[in-house]
Amino acid sequence: MSLSLIEHAASLRIGSVEFVSPEEIKVGLDIEAPDGVAANAGTPRAFPRINGYVLIPTESGHIVGQVEWIAIERSPFPKRKGFQDFGLIDLPFPLRKMRVNPLGVLQGDQSTGFSFHRGIQTFPSVGEPVLIPTDQQLKDIVESGEKRRVKIGTSPLAANAEVRVDPDRLFGRHLAVLGNTGSGKSCSVAGLIQWSLDTAKGTSNNPNARFIVLDPNGEYAKVFANEKFKHQARVFQVDNKDKPLEVPLWFWNSAEWC
Numbered sequence: 001m002s003l004s005l006i007e008h009a010a011s012l013r014i015g016s017v018e019f020v021s022p023e024e025i026k027v028g029l030d031i032e033a034p035d036g037v038a039a040n041a042g043t044p045r046a047f048p049r050i051n052g053y054v055l056i057p058t059e060s061g062h063i064v065g066q067v068e069w070i071a072i073e074r075s076p077f078p079k080r081k082g083f084q085d086f087g088l089i090d091l092p093f094p095l096r097k098m099r100v101n102p103l104g105v106l107q108g109d110q111s112t113g114f115s116f117h118r119g120i121q122t123f124p125s126v127g128e129p130v131l132i133p134t135d136q137q138l139k140d141i142v143e144s145g146e147k148r149r150v151k152i153g154t155s156p157l158a159a160n161a162e163v164r165v166d167p168d169r170l171f172g173r174h175l176a177v178l179g180n181t182g183s184g185k186s187c188s189v190a191g192l193i194q195w196s197l198d199t200a201k202g203t204s205n206n207p208n209a210r211f212i213v214l215d216p217n218g219e220y221a222k223v224f225a226n227e228k229f230k231h232q233a234r235v236f237q238v239d240n241k242d243k244p245l246e247v248p249l250w251f252w253n254s255a256e257w258c
Helices: 003-013 137-141 167-171 183-199
Strands: 014-018 025-029 055-059 060-075 093-109 113-116 129-131 150-155 161-163
Touching: 003 014, 014 113, 055 093, 055 137, 113 137, 137 161, 150 183, 161 167, 167 183
Parallel strands: none
Antiparallel strands: 014 025, 014 129, 025 093, 055 060, 055 129, 060 093, 093 113, 150 161
8 A cells, every 4th residue: 555645744754943043954853763773764774873964954945965964862751652741741851853954856757756955044943844854765865966987885874875086176175085094085086086097087178187106114015016006106115225214303393293
């Protein structure tokens, strides 16, 4: 039995908007919302999760929000629909809340497809329902944009949608790869360069990009010295006969000494 549009939207509802500002939207989750796995979207999927996506219906489409944090707030009584007797006993009850960062608007429908546009013109009102997106909506959000020529991976939070970037925009501005020790920063940098070079081979244009890698720890020498990049990379190494760089003691601060 197929569900109507209203019934389908109700099955995806997880909460409602409680606070709205240009920088953030705070959502109060329903008690009936799933704790760890959401099965009402058609495919079991972990929810809620940091960096996951939620949708807020508006007249211009669905506002796409990214989850920034999830917390529990103590309420004097559970706000469960259909139960009115809980207000007679003043017992603390946990209510989940989350903060959402608005990213853009998702327009379209399931039959014609969705298109994601960054930026928001109309913000939701307090009390608006908050929905979990379907797999197709997640893919349309992550796979949006033009000139996405270089594939850098897949998104486990968006139904394994392909994550592609425009190399002109990526390397045409300041970029930082941040993370803890062992999280894969060096592999990510090496992968971005390698994937960009591989993509450039399949184009008819003459690529004119140059990468200069300062490698004081010797992490990238073996990556670009293999047979695949033998004619594309030049590795310069310091010889033992070369005089090392000497820095005076007073040049370092306390943080560098530690």
